[in-house]
Amino acid sequence: MTAPSPTPDPAPTSGSGYLYRKVALYLRDHPDRPHKVGEITKAIEAPSTGAVAEAAKRMVAAGHATHHRDPHHRFQITQAGIDAAGALPPTTSGSRGGSRRSRGGKPAPITRPSGLLYYPRRLGSDWDINVLHKLRSQRMPVLLYGPPGTGKTAMLEAAFPDLLTVAGTGDTIVDDFLGSYAPLPGGGYDFVYGPLVQAMREGRPLLVDDATLIPPRVLAILYPVMDGRGKITVTTPNGAETVDAADGFYVCGGHNPGVHGAILTEALASRFTVQVEVTTDWDLAADLKVPKTVIAAAVDLNLDLAAGRIGWAPQLRELLGFVKVKDTLGMTAALSNLAGIAPDDARDAVTSALSRHTGKPVTALALGKR
Structure with a gap:
């Protein structure tokens, strides 16, 4: 049995139902990453973190959110939660990775981590940022292709503020994904996990930029996490270690077809469920x-x-x-x-x-x- 979907209060002024609604709306408007309880509490001006945590746990029980602990408690809305909250009226707060509307009906520009603005564009019947959110929630890998400088990376940075990146070249090796030994300040070496492992553990998106410049034998490390298996094995000083993909982990790629050496193999293309051409607007x-x-x-x-x-x-x-x-x-x-x-x-x-x-x-x- 599942808990009922959140519904609007007729006169929301106080009580747990009102708080549940505010938490649900906040997570709906900020779907890109898990949020700490304190962050949600501050944003919605709730009376206590404990009350927010209880509301978020109710969303988890309903299948409307996922719960992460690292060691902080973090909550992220699911597609079911987005759908359930869809009937609720919009909040007045914006989202760095969302698509709030400007006066003309278009989404307002989104500030990327670099501080530069990204201007959302149409993609099918929706806006590109919203489409990327939906694809991530359904774990459908996306490949953006087009000439360099058309905004492929900017689009992904705007959609996913928690994005990690591997910059692909002909010299990229497996260690660039999984990790390698790094020198310690006092001498000796320690194993540092790579961005693929970090993204899987933390439930973050991973951009493989210029993916088609990377040797196919290296890219093969991605195949188990792109075709549904959701796990990889990493050899560390402690031996073989299995890494499972947490909720929110997502693979996206960039491809510049006109660049010398860029080859989109059938094995790679078949694993990108959605492929979008990006040109200059x-x-x-x-x-x-x-x-x-x-x-x-x-x-x-x-x-x-x-x-x-x-x-x-x-x-x-x-x-x-x-x-x-x-x-x-x-x-x-x-x-x-x-x-x-x-x-x-x-x-x-x-x-x-x-x-x-x-x-x-x-x-x-x-x-x-x-």
Whole structure:
């Protein structure tokens, strides 16, 4: 028998039902990670941590939350909890990893751990951040693919503030996932667990960035935790150790198809249940004050990139950098800098497109004579 779903109080002013509702709504609006009881208490201005803990435990008993202890008691809402709380009216508090609405009906920008803002985008019939939350709750691995600089990592950082990352290269080894020996200040060595083990134990998302640059034999370490088994074996000084994935653990990946050496194998592709193409949002670039002439040049260059005529074109990352340089050094320097950061084999095409659309001669930024 399960406990009833939380329902709104007709006149919520006090009592355990009101507190249960506030805890449920807070966890619903902050689904990305487990929250300490004290954190919830402070956020909802509850009378005591004990009362909040009891409300959270009732959610666990109903299957609407999971309970973690590390050694602090932490609670995180489940998809069943999100569904049950869906009929409740929205709270007035925002969420760093959520998708509160702005006046125009779009989700407000989300602050990433770096302090930079991420602007949610449509994905199917929902917003990308909400879709990622749903995929995590259902343990459906997602692969984001597209040119570098389109916002793949930014999207995941905005959705999951508790994200851990492995940066993939051709030199990535198994130890980069599982851990290795590290020197101690006083001499000797100790075994330090890697991000995969840490994410599994703490129930956190793991981003394998540039996953398709990593040798397939190394990536095979991920397969047991992506195909339902949910456990791995790590060899430590104490012998073989089995690590089980805690609730909330989630694997996501980034793939840049045009990068030399990036190969999406069938074995890896089959384990990413959802695969999403990420491209530059030109309307967003305009909203962020990128000049229309520069956007038009970037659009043309991206069409050439898609047709295989050039190997590089500016994406949102470069366009936002352009705005910063323009605001600091002026338009001419910003155009020259954008041309200068283009790879050698694409620089002529970039300078030509910028010159054509802006009506100004553009050359790569360089020092002149004294």
